[in-house]
Amino acid sequence: MTTPVRIGLIGAGGIAGAHVAGYLRNPETVTFAAVADPVRESAEARAGDTGAAIYADYHRMLADADIDAVDICLPHHLHKEAIVAAARAGKHILCEKPLCLSFDEAREVSAAVEDAGVTLMCAHNQLFLPAVAKAKELIDAGTIGQVYEVRTTDSFYNDFDPENMGWRAHAKTSGGGELIDTGYHPTYLLLHLAGGSPVEVTAMLATHRLTFMEGEDSATVIVRFDNGVIGTIVTSWAYEAADSTERFSAVGSLGSLTSDGTTLSYHVRGEDPVVLDLEPVHEFGAEVAHFARSILDDTRPLHTQKEGIEVLGIILGAYESVRTRAVADVRALEPVR
Structure with a gap:
C-alpha cells in the first residue's frame, strides 16, 4: 500500500469522536474517507467538514466506499458481525473493546481475519500512554528482574442513570457489566505488562451503587499467567480510587515500578528511586498512527485478535469463577478448524 490509509468509521457514537481526533492528527498516513451510522445526524457530526462520505449502512460502505480499513466503534454486541463483514470485504480492521462477547464469536472473528489475510488491531488506547510504553520497555529489559506481580486499577465515579445508560445497562448487549x-x-x-498468557482466574463482583444495571458495577480479579506472574485488577464505576492508588505497578526480583498513568517511577533494590519525566501524547492519535503504520509497513500491531481473545478469556473466566465460586481456567480460544 501507499499512503494514506483510507479509513471508514463504523458507528458514530461517543467514542468515535476520540477516534476521529486521532485521524486528524495523522494527515500524512490517514484519510477519513467514510462514516456509516443509521442516525444521519450522528454521521454528519463526525464527518464535519472532512469530506468523508456518509452511509446509513456499513455493509453498503464496505461495498461502495473507496476505503482500505475500517474502525469499529459500535455497541459491544455488534462487534463480531462488523469484524467478519469487514474481513470478508478485504478491509483491515481497528476495533474498539471488547473484541467480541463469547468463545464462539471469538472463533468466528479469528477465522475470518486469518482467512482474509487482513490486519486486525484491538483499539487498546492505554497501551500508547508514555508511562505504559516505558514501563513495558523497562520490564522487557530486565530492569526490575523477574516479574512476580502486576497490579492495575481503573475506577471512577460514573454518573450513569437509568435514562442515559442505554445498551450498557443490559447484559445481552454489553456482555456483562463494568468488567467487560x-x-x-x-x-x-x-x-x-505481565508478558505471558493467562491460565487461571478468580474474581469477586459487586454492585455497590448502580443497582439499575443488570451487570456488576465493580470487580476485583486475580489472574495467574503461564510465566508465573500473578496479576490483580481492581475496577469500578461506583467510586474513585483512593488517593495514592496506582494505575499500574509491577514488582520483580530486583525491584519495582509504579505509575499513576502519567508519571512513572522505578526503584532497583540498593539504588536510588528514579522518577521519569515523560512527554504527554494524544493516545488516540498514537493509536491511529500505530494502526496505519502496521498496515503500510506490513508489521504486527501491539495487540491483534490474539491478545483481544486472551483479554476476553480473562473476563469470561472471571464471570465463570463468580458463577461457580471457584478458580476458573482461562479457556484457549483459538479457532476450531
Missing part, C-alpha cells in the same frame, strides 16, 4: 466495559482497559494493560 471499562474493566477491559486494566485487563489488557495487565496482559501487556
Whole structure:
C-alpha cells in the first residue's frame, strides 16, 4: 500500500469522536474517507467538514466506499458481525473493546481475519500512554528482574442513570457489566505488562451503587499467567480510587515500578528511586498512527485478535469463577478448524 490509509468509521457514537481526533492528527498516513451510522445526524457530526462520505449502512460502505480499513466503534454486541463483514470485504480492521462477547464469536472473528489475510488491531488506547510504553520497555529489559506481580486499577465515579445508560445497562448487549466495559482497559494493560498468557482466574463482583444495571458495577480479579506472574485488577464505576492508588505497578526480583498513568517511577533494590519525566501524547492519535503504520509497513500491531481473545478469556473466566465460586481456567480460544 501507499499512503494514506483510507479509513471508514463504523458507528458514530461517543467514542468515535476520540477516534476521529486521532485521524486528524495523522494527515500524512490517514484519510477519513467514510462514516456509516443509521442516525444521519450522528454521521454528519463526525464527518464535519472532512469530506468523508456518509452511509446509513456499513455493509453498503464496505461495498461502495473507496476505503482500505475500517474502525469499529459500535455497541459491544455488534462487534463480531462488523469484524467478519469487514474481513470478508478485504478491509483491515481497528476495533474498539471488547473484541467480541463469547468463545464462539471469538472463533468466528479469528477465522475470518486469518482467512482474509487482513490486519486486525484491538483499539487498546492505554497501551500508547508514555508511562505504559516505558514501563513495558523497562520490564522487557530486565530492569526490575523477574516479574512476580502486576497490579492495575481503573475506577471512577460514573454518573450513569437509568435514562442515559442505554445498551450498557443490559447484559445481552454489553456482555456483562463494568468488567467487560471499562474493566477491559486494566485487563489488557495487565496482559501487556505481565508478558505471558493467562491460565487461571478468580474474581469477586459487586454492585455497590448502580443497582439499575443488570451487570456488576465493580470487580476485583486475580489472574495467574503461564510465566508465573500473578496479576490483580481492581475496577469500578461506583467510586474513585483512593488517593495514592496506582494505575499500574509491577514488582520483580530486583525491584519495582509504579505509575499513576502519567508519571512513572522505578526503584532497583540498593539504588536510588528514579522518577521519569515523560512527554504527554494524544493516545488516540498514537493509536491511529500505530494502526496505519502496521498496515503500510506490513508489521504486527501491539495487540491483534490474539491478545483481544486472551483479554476476553480473562473476563469470561472471571464471570465463570463468580458463577461457580471457584478458580476458573482461562479457556484457549483459538479457532476450531
